[in-house]
Amino acid sequence: MTSPSLNPYDSLTPVTQAAYRARAAANDLAPLPRAEKDDALAAIADALEVRTAEIVKANAKDIARAREAGTSESIIDRLTLTPERVRAIASDVRDVIALPDPVGTVVRGNTLPNGIDLRQVRVPLGVVGIIYEARPNVTVDAAALCLKSGNAVLLRGSSSAYESNTALVRVLRDAVGGSGLPADAIQLVPGESRDSVTELMRARGLVDVLIPRGGASLIKNVVENSIVPVIETGTGNCHVYVDAAADIDMAVDILINSKAQRPSVCNAAETLLVHQDIADAFVPRALDALADAGVTVHADPRILAYAPQSKATVVEAHHDDWETEYLSYDIAAAVVDDLDKAVEHIRLWSSGHTEAIVTTSQAAARRFTQLVDSTTVAVNASTRFTDGGQFGFGAEIGISTQKLHARGPMGLPELTSTKYIVTGDGHIR
Amino acid sequence: MTSPSLNPYDSLTPVTQAAYRARAAANDLAPLPRAEKDDALAAIADALEVRTAEIVKANAKDIARAREAGTSESIIDRLTLTPERVRAIASDVRDVIALPDPVGTVVRGNTLPNGIDLRQVRVPLGVVGIIYEARPNVTVDAAALCLKSGNAVLLRGSSSAYESNTALVRVLRDAVGGSGLPADAIQLVPGESRDSVTELMRARGLVDVLIPRGGASLIKNVVENSIVPVIETGTGNCHVYVDAAADIDMAVDILINSKAQRPSVCNAAETLLVHQDIADAFVPRALDALADAGVTVHADPRILAYAPQSKATVVEAHHDDWETEYLSYDIAAAVVDDLDKAVEHIRLWSSGHTEAIVTTSQAAARRFTQLVDSTTVAVNASTRFTDGGQFGFGAEIGISTQKLHARGPMGLPELTSTKYIVTGDGHIR
Numbered sequence: 022m023t024s025p026s027l028n029p030y031d032s033l034t035p036v037t038q039a040a041y042r043a044r045a046a047a048n049d050l051a052p053l054p055r056a057e058k059d060d061a062l063a064a065i066a067d068a069l070e071v072r073t074a075e076i077v078k079a080n081a082k083d084i085a086r087a088r089e090a091g092t093s094e095s096i097i098d099r100l101t102l103t104p105e106r107v108r109a110i111a112s113d114v115r116d117v118i119a120l121p122d123p124v125g126t127v128v129r130g131n132t133l134p135n136g137i138d139l140r141q142v143r144v145p146l147g148v149v150g151i152i153y154e155a156r157p158n159v160t161v162d163a164a165a166l167c168l169k170s171g172n173a174v175l176l177r178g179s180s181s182a183y184e185s186n187t188a189l190v191r192v193l194r195d196a197v198g199g200s201g202l203p204a205d206a207i208q209l210v211p212g213e214s215r216d217s218v219t220e221l222m223r224a225r226g227l228v229d230v231l232i233p234r235g236g237a238s239l240i241k242n243v244v245e246n247s248i249v250p251v252i253e254t255g256t257g258n259c260h261v262y263v264d265a266a267a268d269i270d271m272a273v274d275i276l277i278n279s280k281a282q283r284p285s286v287c288n289a290a291e292t293l294l295v296h297q298d299i300a301d302a303f304v305p306r307a308l309d310a311l312a313d314a315g316v317t318v319h320a321d322p323r324i325l326a327y328a329p330q331s332k333a334t335v336v337e338a339h340h341d342d343w344e345t346e347y348l349s350y351d352i353a354a355a356v357v358d359d360l361d362k363a364v365e366h367i368r369l370w371s372s373g374h375t376e377a378i379v380t381t382s383q384a385a386a387r388r389f390t391q392l393v394d395s396t397t398v399a400v401n402a403s404t405r406f407t408d409g410g411q412f413g414f415g416a417e418i419g420i421s422t423q424k425l426h427a428r429g430p431m432g433l434p435e436l437t438s439t440k441y442i443v444t445g446d447g448h449i450r
Numbered sequence: 451m452t453s454p455s456l457n458p459y460d461s462l463t464p465v466t467q468a469a470y471r472a473r474a475a476a477n478d479l480a481p482l483p484r485a486e487k488d489d490a491l492a493a494i495a496d497a498l499e500v501r502t503a504e505i506v507k508a509n510a511k512d513i514a515r516a517r518e519a520g521t522s523e524s525i526i527d528r529l530t531l532t533p534e535r536v537r538a539i540a541s542d543v544r545d546v547i548a549l550p551d552p553v554g555t556v557v558r559g560n561t562l563p564n565g566i567d568l569r570q571v572r573v574p575l576g577v578v579g580i581i582y583e584a585r586p587n588v589t590v591d592a593a594a595l596c597l598k599s600g601n602a603v604l605l606r607g608s609s610s611a612y613e614s615n616t617a618l619v620r621v622l623r624d625a626v627g628g629s630g631l632p633a634d635a636i637q638l639v640p641g642e643s644r645d646s647v648t649e650l651m652r653a654r655g656l657v658d659v660l661i662p663r664g665g666a667s668l669i670k671n672v673v674e675n676s677i678v679p680v681i682e683t684g685t686g687n688c689h690v691y692v693d694a695a696a697d698i699d700m701a702v703d704i705l706i707n708s709k710a711q712r713p714s715v716c717n718a719a720e721t722l723l724v725h726q727d728i729a730d731a732f733v734p735r736a737l738d739a740l741a742d743a744g745v746t747v748h749a750d751p752r753i754l755a756y757a758p759q760s761k762a763t764v765v766e767a768h769h770d771d772w773e774t775e776y777l778s779y780d781i782a783a784a785v786v787d788d789l790d791k792a793v794e795h796i797r798l799w800s801s802g803h804t805e806a807i808v809t810t811s812q813a814a815a816r817r818f819t820q821l822v823d824s825t826t827v828a829v830n831a832s833t834r835f836t837d838g839g840q841f842g843f844g845a846e847i848g849i850s851t852q853k854l855h856a857r858g859p860m861g862l863p864e865l866t867s868t869k870y871i872v873t874g875d876g877h878i879r
Binding site (some may be wrong): 252279 | 477480481560562563566568570573575576654658659673674677679680681697700703704707708711797808815819820821823824825826827828829830831832834835836840841842852853854855857858859867868869870871872873874875876877878879
């Protein structure tokens with residue numbers, strides 16, 4: 022037959038060329054058994070340790086540039102790779118080796134009435150594009166998870182980590198190639214400009230899914246402009262609802278843990294809702310505990326009423342506070358008439374990440390978990406448990422806040438699709 | 451608290467108003483137990499039978515308008531509702547009653563090392579938008595499947611079926627409302643223009659998923675322009691590969707069944723690939739059988755060489771033929787050097803719907819199923835089995851050809867998302 026010759030490398034942009042190479046690599050990766058992928062992951066972990074100096078040296082250039090640009094110390098800290106941190110990243114890769122390979126898992130299977138055997142099996146998604154911000158450890162985490170699940174990955178990191186990412190990807194590709202797998206399974210998307218993001222978003226058919234990880238504006242841009250399917254991650258306007266029947270000590274502990282244990286992450290609480298019947302007993306305790314934790318309270322009028330008797334910093338809440346993901350030592354707070362009003366508030370304002378109820382009432386717990394539709398609903402537990410590691414997935418590529426495909430913490434199975442295999446003996450309809 | 455007043459009905463367009471009403475209905479539907487949803491479905495089936503005359507009368511207006519516009523008889527046939535067809539639609543609704551409710555199914559669950567109980571349970575997607583063409587039976591099918599799975603549905607049918615759809619949705623809403631469920635769970639999207647499709651595609655946050663069902667241009671429009679997540683359905687450029695080790699009688703039967711049993715559907719075969727070692731024995735038999743079935747063959751040079759000795763209508767294949775979904779009594783055909791070349795051809799041209807291999811070789815079957823990445827890979831079975839009914843799903847909302855969320859025939863579970871329920875005793879991190 023006269024098959025058309027496809028020479029994609031002649032006339033395409035660097036990003037599209039990278040996507041074609043990723044597609045070819047994905048075809049090679051898909052049928053690989055676990056052992057070959059695990060060997061490549063072991064080679065990656067070893068190479069990260071052997072070539073630590075090279076990585077730290079490249080990272081130093083990013084740090085120097087960031088300091089010149091007057092970047093804040095907290096962001097510089099997130100950008101920094103020390104030998105210890107590189108070792109920790111290598112250790113994370115070894116943890117991925119220990120995880121089961123989702124590819125080939127039979128999701129369901131049965132014999133149809135006509136004798137056909139039907140099996141639905143997990144297969145890699147194919148080519149996964151990750152668009153992410155500063156932290157260079159994401160480069161290795163994402164590459165390792167994609168490789169383990171048989172996917173080729175296109176990594177589009179931030180320009181502030183360009184030297185670090187370039188060095189890391191060079192190490193990863195050398196290790197993968199040295200293991201006999203296609204080095205193009207892991208590629209850094211060329212170009213530091215936003216154009217490369219735009220090209221990724223147009224590469225439908227070459228790229229199977231885009232996963233943006235980072236700030237709200239990055240995610241919004243990808244969600245609204247990509248014609249490649251997207252998995253939306255990360256925004257967490259999480260609520261703690263203290264029910265009329267709550268154990269007050271437990272409620273204070275869960276509130277403080279949810280808000281203040283690590284305020285900068287998406288599963289930290291951003292709004293406290295209190296049933297009016299427990300407000301007199303709970304709110305003063307809560308305000309003092311929040312004050313001890315250094316948290317500023319953005320309060321509705323009914324919470325404000327308790328402020329004069331409290332040592333807490335309490336300010337009046339404005340409209341925006343109910344939808345704000347502070348990611349800081351701030352919390353919005355309101356008294357609600359009952360559980361259904363709490364649900365109503367959550368439906369209106371929540372980003373659908375995680376909401377917790379504190380209650381001793383079985384009926385309240387049941388109603389809250391039925392009515393609240395977020396990736397995770399916690400009963401008498403901190404919002405901070407919404408996490409791939411906490412859930413026992415061993416690793417996490419992100420936390421999906423959308424309803425399609427994956428919702429909540431995404432582990433290795435969430436990086437797969439499925440296909441049906443139909444086996445007959447000459448069956449026709 | 452000073453909760454903001456949300457009066458969406460004041461200033462919004464009719465489509466967005468409908469979406470807000472659907473969102474409210476979805477909130478009410480989500481926690482409903484199966485029995486209440488089944489009662490509403492039974493009321494729908496009864497109402498369709500009781501009010502058949504009203505439906506057929508409305509349909510007659512669409513038919514008359516279609517005839518005036520010079521619409522082809524085959525399309526008019528698809529548009530037509532007779533009393534028998536309405537009874538069949540009612541019977542389909544009763545079949546949905548018999549299906550298990552996916553909502554509440556525990557997908558996975560375990561106790562974490564810290565004692566927290568983790569459960570992942572199926573929940574409705576929320577608001578499902580279906581954009582579809584002529585056939586008014588889709589109106590009822592889609593509404594019944596969405597209702598059963600706890601979703602509110604926004605139905606955007608074609609203007610050619612406007613009177614029929616309006617009558618059907620009136621009957622459905624009356625039945626649902628009469629059962630005590632929110633009538634707004636089922637709405638026909640107002641407006642016959644393309645603007646209403648555009649508005650649906652922009653309604654991110656109100657509409658959870660759009661499912662286009664229809665021709666390639668409809669699907670392409672939705673996929674490329676929607677910021678609401680989309681499930682792509684339907685295009686089927688399906689292949690039958692006859693391996694060197696095929697049973698020739700079986701291969702002819704599967705080829706003819708795949709191509710000619712019902713050529714107008716997405717799981718019909720569009721391309722035949724033949725291993726060169728079996729071409730002399732198979733191709734003449736295949737050409738004669740295709741001729742008997744009335745199929746025109748669009749052949750590559752190596753198939754063309756067999757044409758002079760055949761009674762078949764054989765024309766030269768052009769570049770476009772390899773990617774064409776004929777949906778007619780036409781098939782593209784080529785001889786390939788080996789199985790890997792067949793896989794290469796499929797990777798290049800297939801829409802990823804269904805590919806079949808005919809072989810007696812276990813090694814060939816295994817390699818083909820490993821390397822071909824389509825929703826369905828059939829071994830010694832017709833491509834025509836890729837179907838929700840055939841797979842035993844009991845019903846089908848469409849066949850997804852994308853990799854995210856659902857792939858292949860979509861039954862009720864594919865109309866759900868999941869949420870995690872985390873239950874502790876005051877657990878904090």
